[in-house]
Amino acid sequence: MMTLAAEIDKNGTSPEKLLAPVLSAFWDQPESWTLDTYRRHEGYEGLRKALAMSPDDLIAYVKDSGLRGRGGAGFPTGMKWQFIPQGDGKPHYLVVNADESEPGTCKDIPLLFANPHSLIEGIVIACYAIRSSHAFIYLRGEVVPVLRRLHEAVREAYEAGYLGTNIMGSGLDLELTVHAGAGAYICGEETALLDSLEGRRGQPRLRPPFPAVAGLYACPTVVNNVESIASVPAILNKGKDWFKSMGSEKSPGFTLYSLSGHVSGPGQYEAPLGITLRQLLDMSGGMRPGHRLKFWTPGGSSTPMFTEEHLDVPLDYEGVGAAGSMLGTKALQCFDETTCxxxxxxxxxxxxxxxxxxxxxxxxxxxxxxxxxxxxxxxxxxxxxxxxxxxxxxxxxxxxxxxxxxxxxxxxxxxxxxxxxxxxxxxxxxxxxxxxxxxxxxxxxxxxxxxxxxx
The missing domain is CATH 1.20.1440.230 (NADH-ubiquinone oxidoreductase 51kDa subunit, iron-sulphur binding domain)
Known part of the structure; x- marks a missing residue:
């Protein structure tokens, strides 16, 4: 992949042009978390378009967009929805995994804090697709300010008719429950999360059966990451071709990269999949003055570390995998030469x-x-x-x-x-x-x- 400097020389493009603010487009605006602000930025327009489709067509649309899970493994989101059996006579559930606990990872919590309605809209769309009437958000319990803001956003959505009965006149009924966990990293594993949600000790379950067959309360369940679900409204609103125009062929779209450690400008950088750490460092001011990069993680501390020689590895699922690591949660922790x-x-x-x-x-x-x-x-x-x-x-x-x-x-x-x-x-x-x-x-x-x- 061409480096940022070469791209600027060739196209006259500023570093910021490589970013793709969608989820984070208005995080810096006053009261970005409110329903009014979200509506001013085409909020719930994706839901309107989704409800005009049949559930099966909606699943096929998300599947065709190429959206992959943003929680670590990168499993195709539409395919996960498709696994839910239909006509089985059982309740179906959607569970959003907001138990962000990976060391170095900080993307879902800022997203929920600044733009919770993107998740709520995505939940309604997903529940319509998988024919679910009850969804859960399992939030890491320590982040009390996020919990309060999320509860307020859910209240606003109920009041405006985006949750509850007969949503937007579609006949869809949906109840949304926000559940605060008790602070266990293991509950980020989807089956341990389900056990915790049912009131038991959070421990992984033996699979099969998989959650799509026997998940929450032994019923078909989809478990998705916050960013995965929050990305769906934009895909419906702007179109799958727009989404596929970003990123790479097998890893399309935009995503949040968490840049932290010994860097001059730590923070969230929303960019198309396939950008490199060299490009992100150029944008953020590089390593702290007088120091050089020694090693870094592409997806949190549970992914194999990289060194300076991997600066130009495309940060998508295939590129990072081919280099010997995993994209994971896209938590780019950078350490300089003073680190043991x-x-x-x-x-x-x-x-x-x-x-x-x-x-x-x-x-x-x-x-x-x-x-x-x-x-x-x-x-x-x-x-x-x-x-x-x-x-x-x-x-x-x-x-x-x-x-x-x-x-x-x-x-x-x-x-x-x-x-x-x-x-x-x-x-x-x-x-x-x-x-x-x-x-x-x-x-x-x-x-x-x-x-x-x-x-």
Whole structure:
């Protein structure tokens, strides 16, 4: 893919032209979260067009648009809706996964805070398509300001006739329930989320049966990410061809990239799929002054890390996958040369060990022992044989745990050993962390660098 600088030289295009503000188009306006503001920006026009179609045609339309799940796996949204059996005599449910808990990921929460009606409109459209009369939003319980704003948006939608009975005269009845979780990372896994929503301990279910057959209350259920559902109204309003004009052939459309870490301009950047980190850094002012990129994550801490050599990898599902990682939640955490890789991986692994639900042995035991080894290595108490142990334990977790949490814990281990094995060895041979301010020259030019490592 052509770099941003080359594209500017060739086309005279400013960096901002590469962005595609749709979901975030009016986040900076006063009271962006209100129904009045949303209506001024063609709010609920997509719903009007959707209700003029048959449910089957609507599913086919979303499927043909190429919209893929924005929560991590990238599964086609329309295909997921199509899996719901029809004429089965059972209630159908839509559950929106708003339990955003991945370290480094911050896109669904800002979206809900600034533009909740895009999600509500998308929910009504999706429920009409799958013939559902009850939808749920499972929100991470700690974000109380978002919970309050979401409740107010739902109230406005009921009052305006976008929720409730006979929506917009279509005959569609829909009840929407907002449920606050209790703060468990495992509940981001869709079947653990369903168990939690039913009042049980959040643990992954054995599949099959899949949620499309036996989900919430043992009925056919679609579980979608916030951004996936919130993207649907724009597709209906502006057309599937408009949506497919952005991004790449297999990964069309716009999406939110969360840029964070040691960068000059952290924040949300809404752009077509396939943009590169180099382009996003050029737009955001690059790394913090006087520092260079050392490693970064393309989709949160559970995805294999990348290095400076991957700056021009297209940030779409195929491009990132071909380079050896996953697009995931598009959480671009950037770390500069003052960061200790061992320290960063240890903190991530401590998180996964703490959040493991304990249901399966590979994850429950494996993450515990990964933490013990990593802590010893970071403190200078490790041995060279520990590196092979790390790799072996991660291999016994990867692909063998009950859900993807184990795979996410193994990914930073594999990738950091691949790209930074020498740094692990320095901790062992040097009997401590070479990035320790008390014993390293790495910090000499930046008195505040220790704050960056701890960030």
């Amino acid at each position: 890789v061992v320290r960063a991986v240890t903190r991530w692994t401590e998180f996964y060990a703490h959040e493991s639900c304990g249901k399966c042995t590979p994850c429950r035991e494996g993450t515990y022992w990964l933490v013990q080894l990593l802590r010893d290595i970071e403190a200078g108490k490790g041995q060279m044989s520990d590196l092979d142990k790390l790799n072996d334990i991660a291999d016994n977790i990867n692909g063998k745990s009950f859900c993807a949490l184990g795979d996410g814990a193994a990914s930073p281990i594999f990738s950091s050993l691949k790209y930074f094995r020498d740094e692990y060895e320095q901790h062992i041979t040097g009997k401590g962390c070479p990035f320790d301010p008390a014993r390293s020259t790495v910090w000499a030019d930046d008195k505040n660098a220790s704050q960056g490592v701890n960030a």
